[in-house]
Amino acid sequence: MSALPQPPYYAVIFTSQRTPGDQGYGDMADHMAALAAEQPGYLGVESARGDDGLGITVSYWRSTDDILAWRRHAEHKIARDTGRSDWYRHYTLRIAKVERAYGWQREDGEKDPQA
Amino acid sequence: MSALPQPPYYAVIFTSQRTPGDQGYGDMADHMAALAAEQPGYLGVESARGDDGLGITVSYWRSTDDILAWRRHAEHKIARDTGRSDWYRHYTLRIAKVERAYGWQREDGEKDPQA
Numbered sequence: 652m653s654a655l656p657q658p659p660y661y662a663v664i665f666t667s668q669r670t671p672g673d674q675g676y677g678d679m680a681d682h683m684a685a686l687a688a689e690q691p692g693y694l695g696v697e698s699a700r701g702d703d704g705l706g707i708t709v710s711y712w713r714s715t716d717d718i719l720a721w722r723r724h725a726e727h728k729i730a731r732d733t734g735r736s737d738w739y740r741h742y743t744l745r746i747a748k749v750e751r752a753y754g755w756q757r758e759d760g761e762k763d764p765q766a
Numbered sequence: 767m768s769a770l771p772q773p774p775y776y777a778v779i780f781t782s783q784r785t786p787g788d789q790g791y792g793d794m795a796d797h798m799a800a801l802a803a804e805q806p807g808y809l810g811v812e813s814a815r816g817d818d819g820l821g822i823t824v825s826y827w828r829s830t831d832d833i834l835a836w837r838r839h840a841e842h843k844i845a846r847d848t849g850r851s852d853w854y855r856h857y858t859l860r861i862a863k864v865e866r867a868y869g870w871q872r873e874d875g876e877k878d879p880q881a
Contacts, residue, residue: 655858662862664777664824666812697781699814699822707814707822709779741871743770747777747862750830756856 656694658749661712667742669704676738683730692717771809773864776827782857784819791853798845807832833861
């Protein structure tokens, strides 16, 4: 899971339904994850996809300007175009400002700080 | 996937790593999803968990007061306690204000509105 920087920062919540078959998706997803991690303002990413093909990827960024710059990255544009032509049945994208964040780990045994 | 209300609204991004085995998790998760949907201010939920046990659930709410009220719900408290005792190795929870949102569907063929 992604680290927990101090809020405020930004989340890009990308929820998508895949088309059947890989069609090069896995390789491109790996490449985009590595490329995103090199961009200014990148804070981390979390991603999960179930057997029903519904996936959620949340990437975290320092600012909306950083998100916009990544959005304009040439390779990212190509990946988005291929996503619409080949990989996705539908998707939603939300930009959200993270106002509060906390974590819990079994090994720490710490209580829920907001219980 | 969840509907797309007009921003602003709030997202609760819950990322978790499951312990092995079900241990009653599936039934409780279904019950919590149904119960959450009955709460004031609930707008929707999206959830995915991969074979590695990493899951992301994003629920959407009209306001932080609605999130707090759901947090205080007695049955939800019990579920959280059981999550920490039985179901999760670790989790993170983030409260984020959704500022922008859009969707794309293959059948609509619409262009990316922010391309």
